[in-house]
Amino acid sequence: MDPAPRLGPAQIDVLAQLAVATVLLGGIYALIAVGLTLIFGIMRVVNFAHGEFLMLGMYLAFWAFTVYALDPYFVLLVSIPVFFGIGLVTYVLVMRGVIKASHNVQIFTTVGLSVVLQNVALVAWAGDFRFVRPWHLSTVIRAGPTTFNLSQVVAFLIAVGLTVALVAFMKWTHAGRVMRATAQDRDAATLMGIDTDRVYRLTFAIGIAAVGAAGVLVAPLYAIYPTAGLQFVLLSYVVVVLGGLGDMFGAMLGSFIVAAVEVAGSYLFGTAWKEIFYFILFILVLVFRPAGLFGQRGAETLGV
Amino acid sequence: MIAPLRSRPGAVVLFGVAALTPLFVRDAYFLDSLVLILLWGALSAAWNVAGGYAGQVSIGHASFFGLGAYAAALMVTRFGRGPWLGMLVGVLLSLGAGFIIGFLSNRLKGPYFALSTIAFSQVLLIGVSRWRGFTAGGEGIPVPFRPGFTTLGLGHVAWVYMALAAALLCYAVQVYLERSRLGYQLAGVREDEDAAEALGIPTRRLKVVAIALSAALTSVCGSLWAQYVGFVDPTYVFSVDLSVRFALNTIIGGMGTALGPFLGSILITTLETYLRATFSGVKTGFAGIYLIIYGTVLILVVRFVPDGLTGFASRFRTRRAQA
Amino acid sequence: MSQPPLLALEGVTKRFGGLTAVSDVSFAVAPGDLVGIIGPNGAGKTTLFNVISGYYRADRGRVVFAGQDVVGQPPHFICRTGLTRTFQLVKPFGNLSVVDNVMIGALTRLPTIRAARVEAERVIASCGLGSHATAQARTLPIGLRKRLEVARALATRPRLLLLDEVMAGLNPTELGGMIELIQRLHADGLTVIVIEHIMAAMMRLARRIVVLHHGERIAEGPPAAIAQDRRVVDAYLGEEFVLAQA
Numbered sequence A: 001m002d003p004a005p006r007l008g009p010a011q012i013d014v015l016a017q018l019a020v021a022t023v024l025l026g027g028i029y030a031l032i033a034v035g036l037t038l039i040f041g042i043m044r045v046v047n048f049a050h051g052e053f054l055m056l057g058m059y060l061a062f063w064a065f066t067v068y069a070l071d072p073y074f075v076l077l078v079s080i081p082v083f084f085g086i087g088l089v090t091y092v093l094v095m096r097g098v099i100k101a102s103h104n105v106q107i108f109t110t111v112g113l114s115v116v117l118q119n120v121a122l123v124a125w126a127g128d129f130r131f132v133r134p135w136h137l138s139t140v141i142r143a144g145p146t147t148f149n150l151s152q153v154v155a156f157l158i159a160v161g162l163t164v165a166l167v168a169f170m171k172w173t174h175a176g177r178v179m180r181a182t183a184q185d186r187d188a189a190t191l192m193g194i195d196t197d198r199v200y201r202l203t204f205a206i207g208i209a210a211v212g213a214a215g216v217l218v219a220p221l222y223a224i225y226p227t228a229g230l231q232f233v234l235l236s237y238v239v240v241v242l243g244g245l246g247d248m249f250g251a252m253l254g255s256f257i258v259a260a261v262e263v264a265g266s267y268l269f270g271t272a273w274k275e276i277f278y279f280i281l282f283i284l285v286l287v288f289r290p291a292g293l294f295g296q297r298g299a300e301t302l303g304v
Numbered sequence B: 001m002i003a004p005l006r007s008r009p010g011a012v013v014l015f016g017v018a019a020l021t022p023l024f025v026r027d028a029y030f031l032d033s034l035v036l037i038l039l040w041g042a043l044s045a046a047w048n049v050a051g052g053y054a055g056q057v058s059i060g061h062a063s064f065f066g067l068g069a070y071a072a073a074l075m076v077t078r079f080g081r082g083p084w085l086g087m088l089v090g091v092l093l094s095l096g097a098g099f100i101i102g103f104l105s106n107r108l109k110g111p112y113f114a115l116s117t118i119a120f121s122q123v124l125l126i127g128v129s130r131w132r133g134f135t136a137g138g139e140g141i142p143v144p145f146r147p148g149f150t151t152l153g154l155g156h157v158a159w160v161y162m163a164l165a166a167a168l169l170c171y172a173v174q175v176y177l178e179r180s181r182l183g184y185q186l187a188g189v190r191e192d193e194d195a196a197e198a199l200g201i202p203t204r205r206l207k208v209v210a211i212a213l214s215a216a217l218t219s220v221c222g223s224l225w226a227q228y229v230g231f232v233d234p235t236y237v238f239s240v241d242l243s244v245r246f247a248l249n250t251i252i253g254g255m256g257t258a259l260g261p262f263l264g265s266i267l268i269t270t271l272e273t274y275l276r277a278t279f280s281g282v283k284t285g286f287a288g289i290y291l292i293i294y295g296t297v298l299i300l301v302v303r304f305v306p307d308g309l310t311g312f313a314s315r316f317r318t319r320r321a322q323a
Numbered sequence C: 001m002s003q004p005p006l007l008a009l010e011g012v013t014k015r016f017g018g019l020t021a022v023s024d025v026s027f028a029v030a031p032g033d034l035v036g037i038i039g040p041n042g043a044g045k046t047t048l049f050n051v052i053s054g055y056y057r058a059d060r061g062r063v064v065f066a067g068q069d070v071v072g073q074p075p076h077f078i079c080r081t082g083l084t085r086t087f088q089l090v091k092p093f094g095n096l097s098v099v100d101n102v103m104i105g106a107l108t109r110l111p112t113i114r115a116a117r118v119e120a121e122r123v124i125a126s127c128g129l130g131s132h133a134t135a136q137a138r139t140l141p142i143g144l145r146k147r148l149e150v151a152r153a154l155a156t157r158p159r160l161l162l163l164d165e166v167m168a169g170l171n172p173t174e175l176g177g178m179i180e181l182i183q184r185l186h187a188d189g190l191t192v193i194v195i196e197h198i199m200a201a202m203m204r205l206a207r208r209i210v211v212l213h214h215g216e217r218i219a220e221g222p223p224a225a226i227a228q229d230r231r232v233v234d235a236y237l238g239e240e241f242v243l244a245q246a
Helices: A011-043 A050-068 A072-098 A103-125 A150-172 A174-184 A186-191 A196-218 A230-243 A248-269 A271-288 B009-024 B028-053 B062-077 B083-107 B110-130 B156-179 B181-191 B193-198 B203-229 B240-253 B260-278 B284-304 B308-322 C045-052 C075-081 C098-106 C113-126 C142-154 C172-187 C199-205 C223-228 C230-235 C239-245
Strands: A140-143 A146-149 C007-016 C019-029 C034-038 C060-065 C083-085 C160-164 C191-195 C208-213 C216-221
Touching (some): A011 A146, A011 A150, A050 A196, A072 A196, A103 B284, A140 A150, A146 A150, A150 A174, A174 A186, A230 A248, A230 A271, A230 B110, A271 B083, A271 B110, B009 B156, B028 B156, B028 B203, B062 B083, B062 B110, B062 B240, B083 B110, B083 B203, B110 B240, B156 B260, B193 B203, B240 B260, B240 B308, B260 B308, C019 C045, C034 C045, C034 C199, C075 C083, C083 C142, C142 C172, C172 C191, C208 C223, C216 C230
Parallel strands (some): C034 C208, C083 C160, C160 C191
Antiparallel strands (some): C007 C060, C208 C216
């Protein structure tokens, strides 16, 4: 899917199109990233398998669409509790044991998980590229000089809605406050009587639910295959580092910045070089602004 | 930490058996497995130099492997020169890449460093895949077999000794790290960088040295592998799965030990050979299944047996001695 | 001073964002001195050590060691020049043996493993760690870890040793032993700067004390004078504390 189709000669038109593409893409990246920044900010664990849960969401949408002719946006309602459950199970089976472990253990555990998930998908569903093509994918919307399709818009709107809901949850509910407290200082939280295990369980489940939902949302927009998650992992981390670990608003802002870089880069150089842009951006951020755009706490955990 | 060579019975047995096997066994399939065990062992040992001895865990060593493989393949197919020259070029390229990764290791810690190494290998994968004009892109390059030593066109028995040479080289480097000033200082860097700095160890420089050394060794093995297998393609030689495999062997066998990578390689390569034989009828099913097993093994080993087989063995010995 | 100072701080300042952790601190340490640095929590003592040893870069001022300004030099360079520091929260190489720990220190001056091992065993013996030489560092209790920290630093053959709260966490017996060790090292010619909270120990050890408060040097002098100094007593919020300890 080319997010920047060439239009007429007018520069403004091109810029407008790129801007719209950035916004639409950014909204989706935001949903992926807020889940990740939650997990990292609260649990202080780098989850290498994050992209694989996205991939599973994409497959869920694919199979629901192919077998039951269900539209992804309908599947979304189901996917949130499903992935919440998957997150809980994964936490209990895999993550709980490594929260307090060394960095190496965390790295290898989540890398191992990533390999397992990728290959479960490969064995179960083969490596062929799959596609979800609901009716709204081919419905084109024109607003002024810009063109986009309905799928992008709806994905964006839903992603934003979910992200806002998540932020509201963190800000205004008791559970959210407890999670934020644990993020600030896990030892103090324990001393306050907070059951950190429950917090981590909830955090991880929410993070996975968010990324699984994002997978369902983007299913119409990308090819679906077992290693599809890989492309999203790096960009998610770029976003999280840019925005500051655990900072949800930062993650949202970072998403739009990354989306802008991708859209502009693709326009100028073609979509093939996406990964290289992410890598360069990642390195630049880590070398020059390791504490994020706003200079956040958590940078010391980054260790830079 | 120091152990004189004569008190390394495990290594003597392992490499001795490998050296003697071709004299008694002529089955090509068996010898092929032996070559692979030795090569994967060597590659894991090369990874161990950076990951186990210097504490710089990378999940992107396929970068160096792929560079070595492609350098050898291209030198033969595109430039009409020999693979040994290609190996040299590969080493130079990998040293360069190693310096870049080393630079990153001084800016990033733990998971972020690991992530950047993954990204680096992915960038190479994409770059090589796209550069169709030079590298034949995603189709890969078949490496022609021309009999002779300079063209690395060897028979099965000769390959066993070639792989053994590579394995001994990597093993020797590890042993050197256990007995040398550099190795001791690296151990300090690995254990606690701040403390090492306070003791006068130039930690940043040493990390780069370790990574560059690791990169060069990996590249050499990559070049050999390209000639042995006869085909290089970017989605395999630069893949994350491959990088994980180097780490996996070492972790199972014992990170930071000289024999560990080879023990892990014996286990995993044998497992893979067995699975391949069992699932030979199923196409993609096979590839996925052994990776699922690897991933699960990795999770379990790193959690429950973090010292790997060698750690387990030494604890077992200690318990028996106390009994 | 008859000879040039081994270490001279000239107007050293270190800021972290809006917080000035060390403010215009100057003092000198002559060869053979045993200087103590005291101050309430947050006074900037460890930050000062970090600046001197190269972990932080001074924003202003000079740190002149053995005649050269070392501001901006990395810690390993400063160690090689002859200044070694220990850490308040000890940092043993946990998975390595005591001997290996100290050998790594010795290797900074010695080119071979063999020579380093000999040196390490000598230092270990002189620090009273002989019976624990082969123990894994992380199995050691805090008292022995502190000794290891000192032994390891000694192995680098420093001209100036910075000890950061090396008494904290020790029981009375261990405390006595550590004081004795430091006195012995000093008697053998080592120049030492000691940060300490435990006043009794400080009063016994130091010939001269520098007092920091809110990052500034508020007093300097022999222990007896410091104990009476009004500003010092005020800084510590209570005469009884300082005087009783002294």
